[in-house]
Amino acid sequence: MSKFKAICLLMILTLLLSGCWSKRELNELAIVAALGIDKVDNEFEITVQVVDPGEISSKQPSSGRSPVITYHSTGATVFEAIRKMTTVTARKLYFSHLQIVVLGDELAKEGIHETLDLISRDHEFRNDFDVIVAHDATADEVLNVLTPIEKVPANKLLNSLKTSEKTWGTTESIKIDELINTINNKTTSVVISAIEIQGDKNAGMDQTNVKKSKSSVLLKYTGLAVFKKGKLVGLLTEDESRSLGFLRDKIDSTIEIIACPKGDTLATEITHSKTKIKGKFEHGAPKIEVLIDVNQNVGEVLCKIDLTKEKSIHFINKKTAELIKKRIEETIRSVQQNYRVDIFGFGEELHRTNPKEWKKIEKDWLTIFQELPVKVEVHVSTQGVGTMENSLVSKTKGE
Known part of the structure; x- marks a missing residue:
């Protein structure tokens, strides 16, 4: 009898099933x-x-x-x-x-x-x-x-x-x-x-x-x-957009062009970038510190420079870091003065760091943001110089 009831129940349920009623070819x-x-x-x-x-x-x-x-x-x-x-x-x-x-x-x-x-x-x-x-x-x-x-x-x-x-x-x-x-x-x-x-x-x-x-x-x-x-x-300009990418830790790869010691240029390929943003309050005043670690390879050499020497690599690291730092600082100032909105997430970082102090300045954040002190520090490390130690440009010039 129980089997008969189960079969009847299944038959009733099949009648209630609608199938592919909403299908669209x-x-x-x-x-x-x-x-x-x-x-x-x-x-x-x-x-x-x-x-x-x-x-x-x-x-x-x-x-x-x-x-x-x-x-x-x-x-x-x-x-x-x-x-x-x-x-x-x-x-x-x-x-x-x-x-x-x-x-x-x-x-x-x-x-x-x-x-x-x-x-x-x-x-x-x-x-x-x-x-x-x-x-x-x-x-x-x-x-x-x-x-x-x-x-x-x-x-x-x-x-x-x-x-x-x-x-x-x-x-x-x-x-x-x-x-x-x-x-x-x-x-x-x-x-x-x-x-x-x-x-x-x-x-x-x-x-x-x-x-x-x-x-x-x-x-x-x-x-x-x-x-x-x-x-x-x-x-934002292309340079400002790239700077924002660094600040938001979204740079996977890009190109930087620096001036060589004796003129002409050298291009590097950024292969890795990691950004850490730290917020803090000093006597109730908010501050931001940005630390960016960058790895790069030498991509194109259009100048006379000896890549076998350690001082040349040190020079490339220093100049790349200075270039990225300067561009980021200019971008921050431009956004603070021209747009007056926090697109960097600085406010979020301050909130995470000290919710109590953040609550005191939250209502006036956009006004405070315009004068917010931001310290930027960039460290660059060159990992590779390519398959050639020095440039073909120097050889063609007979140097």
Whole structure:
């Protein structure tokens, strides 16, 4: 009898199971690779970059069509604009494969808080996509540029962002969840990688831009955009962006160029960098100490210098340390005077060091930050000089 009851129960349960009721076939979806958000008057203008699977497939010959299609829509909110886009798209937009979100320049200046609410709240958006800002351009213009090598421009945007972050140090990859957390932090301000269009913006959407050996229009990352209370207030230069990378302990590798004792230059490759920031209070006054340890290799020698001598290596270490230290100090002063926001995380460090003293200055932190004393110390060690001891330049000059 018990077996009979169990069988009946299982049969009833199978009737209640819904199966794949929510399944969606691939040929019913429009896969969105990139999303652009602009502000036009009082409305949001949305641009989506949708992949054409037939044009990027390695198994099918190209028909000559563009590998991506961009759709546009406007609305009072981002949510409304996306829904209204269904009136022009042939398929339902699918955001689970979204790779990157581009925020337009004007939108960034007005404020990004409202914009980020939907894409951080909606369940169809995953939290593993990056966010960047268009510099002197709209997000629509950026997403309309066709790129060489990478058929899908969203892939180019993402790959360039990550590659330059690891090998040059002027960009930072920031995921949506990290961005939201930083925005909600009342102490540390947000920085987002900025991209610009080099060349004629209108020519970028033409197929000829990817059919020539030299593209007339390129997308280039141009430093880090600084935000204050969710609004864009300025753009760091490449040198300032690299300095910020050192201070935030995000430099994996980069290049430094120093002057040689007898003229000309020498380039080194930074192979490792470790930054320690220490906060302290002296008689209630906050101070910051920064210690950076750097390892490097000699990468290119365009001057006369004997790399077999210890004093030459000592000279290279000293000059590299001085260069990095000077650039970082200049960057700190520039941010303190021009932007007046803590993008370095100094306030967080002071809070961790002494919560009691921090509480006394927390309300006036941005004012105190502008005059905050910061001591920077850089130690450099040269690990290798390459496969040649000295430069070919010296030999060709007969020296």
